[in-house]
Amino acid sequence: MKQIFVAEREDNVNNNEVIERVEFCQLCYLTLKNLPRIASFYSEVKTPSTLPMRQKESTTNLQSNDNNLEDELDTFTPLFNRKVVFPHLETLELEAINAEMIWDNQLPTMSSCYQSLTCLIISKMEKLNYVFPSSMVKSFEQLQHLEIGSCKELKEIVGKEEGAEAAATFLFSRVEVLKLSYLPKLTTFCPGIHTSSWPKLKRLEVFGCQNLHIFTSEYKVVFPNLEDVRLHAINSQMIWDSQLPIMSDCYQNLTHLVIGSIGKLKYIFPSSMVKNFKQLRYFSINSCKELKEIIAKEGAEALPTVIFPRVESLILENLEELRTFYPRMHISEWPNLKKLEASSCDKLQMSTLEYKV
Template sequence: MAKVPCDAFPLLESLTLHNLINLERICIDRLKVDSFNELKTIKVESCDEIFAIGGEADVVTEGIFAQISCLSLGNLPQLTSFCREVKRHSISSNTKDSQDQSMTAITCSYEVNLEDKLDTSTTLFNDKVRLPKLEALELHEINVEKIWRSQVPAKFPRFQSLTRLVVSNCHKLKYLFSASMIRSVEQLQHLDICLCKGLLGIISEDTAIQVTPCFVFPRVSTLRLIDLPKLRFFYPGMHTSEWPTLQSLEATGCDNLKIFGSELSSFCGNIY
């Protein structure tokens, strides 16, 4: 039986879920576009079984959660992605047997891109998720290996309003951003990374880049790097970085940090 799209909480503005130990996900796969149309704040904490916030990725792409400005996820040990990805298999079968006319053709589809095949790491936001009005993102005790996929097309910005990013106790996380993601967070003003035991660097290396990359954070005024025991570098290769509005830089408990930027990096602004 086909699933009928339903209208879920079209006027809801704030959603807080705490200590719901058997909850697996917030919404179903088939939702009308008006569902959660006014939702601006989502806060989910200490829900032991939740594995996804949204339904299928296509549903999120269609505009569900499009108004969200604040998203906070904390202490969710089973969470592997913001929305559920469904792979569709493609099989075609034909028969001339008149007795099997009711099963003459069996078709379904299977879609998976090359990156999906090569990248088996758990990623919070897949390629289809777009939260264009998200301003504040806080992640605490989330067991994902990546926040975003490695390659993000510049012509499809998905987090262009993000101004505040706080990440703490995400021990499987090795890098915060991919090199291509930087162009999508140019509004970022506050960056706070704490107690991530596995973090090696801030930006992961992009082997496709043939020239020395330049990472520009035009609006970041506050940068905090606290208790990151494996942090070794900002970016693993030669690069330049520009921070024209940086006012506050705090780095403590980063014992393996040998060099934050290459000799080409530049910090413009007053740092204290």
């Protein structure tokens, strides 16, 4: 299948008589999967101007019409252009679609076309370079669930259009779940200097995004209400940037932290940020082959006491270089710890005099 909605028009028809737009007023859920030949949801094709000629050549020109259709479709880069409107669409799932972009970035009239969208799931779109044009971010104010996976050319979540002024702040005001998986070229949420704010985000999952740096001062990504963070197979030497003053209360609601297969990671927490994680309850680290400590040594002053007041489960697995929780003389307190698992952590010493676990 090469098209979903095709509008035919005769060669001599005035452009003003062409369909202005197609509106799917009642459509709430749309799933497009395994359609590698579709480049655009809506297309227009030219047909011969006289009916007798169309009837006469209907058989002999079948193959040539098909070729013309393919050429016509190739000119429509966005999957959804200005001709298609989904005012009540709530869930959109796209998988294995051959499109370089999803939405047309030249269309200010689209600001209300996706005003009801709450769930967006994208996977295996191998030509996709970005998800949202920067001019359209405000159109997705109701979005609550965003999931992107296995898009090998994706470089950013929000793309900057040519000639457009870069916005200082991008706000995803209602997104609660963000899942990013197997995006090898993804480096940032948006190129250039900006702030990306996710005030209601509760769950963040990142798997197999080797070039993505999330919690750094360079891009200023703000998650004030995160509860659950799961990071696996990303290329980073540290998770949190201790130089960000705005992050002082960003993780006060974090209850679950799962970290795995981050090969270059040296430590988990900067010592200056340990107090931010008072709500942490489940803490798991596995297969970080260069991890040497849980808390990094910073500055001249040492922390005399390290307290994780609400942690109930601590899981440490396959951490061959892990030696200590904190490389200074201190007392480490876990007053609510109920489950402690440590396997294949041969260099870790937990029962020395400077620790009180």
